[in-house]
Amino acid sequence: GAGVSQSPSNKVTEKGKDVELRCDPISGHTALYWYRQRLGQGLEFLIYFQGNSAPDKSGLPSDRFSAERTGESVSTLTIQRTQQEDSAVYLCASSLRGSGRTSSTGELFFGEGSRLTVL
Amino acid sequence: AQTVTQSQPEMSVQEAETVTLSCTYDTSESDYYLFWYKQPPSRQMILVIRQEAYKQQNATENRFSVNFQKAAKSFSLKISDSQLGDAAMYFCAYRSAKTSGSRLTFGEGTQLTVNP
Numbered sequence: 001g002a003g004v005s006q007s008p009s010n011k012v013t014e015k016g017k018d019v020e021l022r023c024d025p026i027s028g029h030t031a032l033y034w035y036r037q038r039l040g041q042g043l044e045f046l047i048y049f050q051g052n053s054a055p056d057k058s059g060l061p062s063d064r065f066s067a068e069r070t071g072e073s074v075s076t077l078t079i080q081r082t083q084q085e086d087s088a089v090y091l092c093a094s095s096l097r098g099s100g101r102t103s104s105t106g107e108l109f110f111g112e113g114s115r116l117t118v119l
Numbered sequence: 120a121q122t123v124t125q126s127q128p129e130m131s132v133q134e135a136e137t138v139t140l141s142c143t144y145d146t147s148e149s150d151y152y153l154f155w156y157k158q159p160p161s162r163q164m165i166l167v168i169r170q171e172a173y174k175q176q177n178a179t180e181n182r183f184s185v186n187f188q189k190a191a192k193s194f195s196l197k198i199s200d201s202q203l204g205d206a207a208m209y210f211c212a213y214r215s216a217k218t219s220g221s222r223l224t225f226g227e228g229t230q231l232t233v234n235p
Binding site for chain 2: 033041045048050056059089091093108110111112115
């Protein structure tokens with residue numbers, strides 16, 4: 001597809017269950033980001049992947065959160081033993097490369113997000 | 120660490136009028152990007168306008184323009200001839216242009232209402 005694709009669009013789960021959220025970036029985009037957006041709030045950085053470099057995990061809020069990305073393709077964000085405070089929209093974005101003048105615009109392209117509700 | 124501040128949680132404007140959304144940021148870097156993103160109820164983040172810090176000229180995209188004051192670390196968005204479709208949450212964002220810095224840092228957002 002032409003844009004960043006995320007699935008599922010909505011997920012309702014019970015407290016204590018594990019969930020997986022998927023992101024398919026724009027083809028050719030080497031950088032991929034996950035953000036969390038709680039209701040009525042701004043975007044909170046979670047994790048960043050750039051090519052084959054070690055990911056920047058500095059935004060992950062706890063060890064219940066993890067993410068993987070194979071090469072420059074799909075990424076999966078996993079939340080283990082979900083808690084009610086994990087309820088949020090999880091947004092994925094991709095860009096041509098991490099940063100630097102040669103990345104042309106510096107712009108991130110976002111998906112429509114996965115809304116997670118933990119009961 | 121960079122921070123972005125939007126001091127106006129909510130703003131409203133009459134259709135066809137002009138509104139300005141404020142944004143300030145804090146950084147020790149000299150080369151960076153600044154963005155305004157729009158988020159309608161569909162949740163999709165849409166880029167409105169982009170400014171590169173090394174460019175002195177303020178960016179303009181049709182009805183949208185910015186007032187970039189580098190020394191003051193201010194980056195406001197002006198929407199002219201406001202339309203009902205402009206109603207959304209607007210986020211100001213910062214991104215380093217260094218090779219090692221790459222995440223977008225967002226402000227808390229400004230909810231814009233457009234009244235008919």
